[in-house]
Amino acid sequence: MYAADGNQNAVYAINTSDQSVTTLRPVNVPSSIAVSPDGKTLFTASTIQESVAVIDTTTFTVTRIIPMTGGQTSIAAADNSHAYAVGLDSNSFQPTFSVIDAASESAQTVPLSRGTVGTQGVASLGNAATGTDTAYTANDNGTVSTISVNTSTTPWVPSVQMSPTITVGAGLSALIVGQVTISPGPLTRPSLTLTKTASSGNLVRGREGQFTISVANEGDRSTVGQVTVTDRLPQGVSVVGLSGPGWNCTASTLSCTRNDALSPGASYPDLVLEVKVLPSAPDRLVNTATLTADGDDTRATATATVRVSDKKKPHHHKPKPHAAVS
Structure with a gap:
């Protein structure tokens, strides 16, 4: 288990078996943290340092610091080397969505609608291996936005879909996607x-x-x-x-x-x-x-x-x- 501590500029690895804690600092004043599906990489987003840090969990060291266009409020792993982050552009003060590529130490950033006011959460549908993934953002105005990501190219290309936008509540602060497996029904076509x-x-x-x-x-x-x-x-x-x-x-x-x-x-x-x-x-x-x-x-x-x-x-x-x- 891992925890981020922006006040102490640290990331903690917590062993739940013996309750021991290993500390990694400095990081990048992390405000959000995500772990890759294979458990070998951590991504931390920072609202203060305007960056994303990539951490190797095997050596528990920071391997890369990737600069961003503004502070990042939330991050989610898309696969073992990519992550999605949302934040606020430091020049235009417009909400943004970014695809983080740890291997090339780069980020592809697109603006979100100003109507979202701010974006506080992000999640991946987890379909990167199919060539197209879907990301969702939780917004201050109580809506969830949809972003389509072309994962068959290098780098991945995000495309903001103005619809569908799902209205949920007055203001959202976090988001997570739960996968549900539905067994296919009987064949309903000629063969x-x-x-x-x-x-x-x-x-x-x-x-x-x-x-x-x-x-x-x-x-x-x-x-x-x-x-x-x-x-x-x-x-x-x-x-x-x-x-x-x-x-x-x-x-x-x-x-x-x-x-x-x-x-x-x-x-x-x-x-x-x-x-x-x-x-x-x-x-x-x-x-x-x-x-x-x-x-x-x-x-x-x-x-x-x-x-x-x-x-x-x-x-x-x-x-x-x-x-x-x-």
Whole structure:
């Protein structure tokens, strides 16, 4: 456990097992303190020294002092090397929000609305690993402001959202985010699958062959809108035809569409792709089809792999000569 003491310009490490206390001073006249998720870093904010101090908890030493544009009233860890701080700009006297980067010893600061009067608390939603985190600030006028932080860039980029602003009370002094895990409910959308098979075990050069394409709905809602299947022929074959009951197919683009709803657990009538195997076809062909559907974010892909052989030449038996009769 850690505690900050602005009056003594100190940070205390408290061992709750034996009640022993280790003191670190000087720091930066800390007014607020936060610990990283891995417990290896402390961040302290100062309203007097207009800075953020970074402390290594293993050695219990100050490793960095990062200058700020004004006094910082509150700080919260965003991940193991970043923190969010709120304060007041010493020149404009406007509330500010800052992203602290301990590794680069820098801060990205944006102004908050003057209507907030002052900002006393800050918290992170804890989603930095996803590429976008959300921070919240507790304001003197009784509102909570929302800040979106792009965590996929270097440095992180904060963007103040003017809404939503949540009105809570007459004046707020602190803020903390509690995570609630909600189990996802049942799937509530169509989920289409695509399968593709060759009509025979192998194809023969110079002859025709077929591929069968099947579409099924494994979701728990019917499809709404258009379903599209597109085939991509490999080299060595040419298209003879593409069709299926209820499908609207264009052989030149090797695509088929339909708009009738497909119920959960049901399948559309199969598509049949007829091809001619060219003499130049390789010994192995891979044919691929893709499926897209309105209301289903997934893109299904199916392949069929077949071997190609040559035509068997007919075998002619020479007649045996008849023995001479004397």
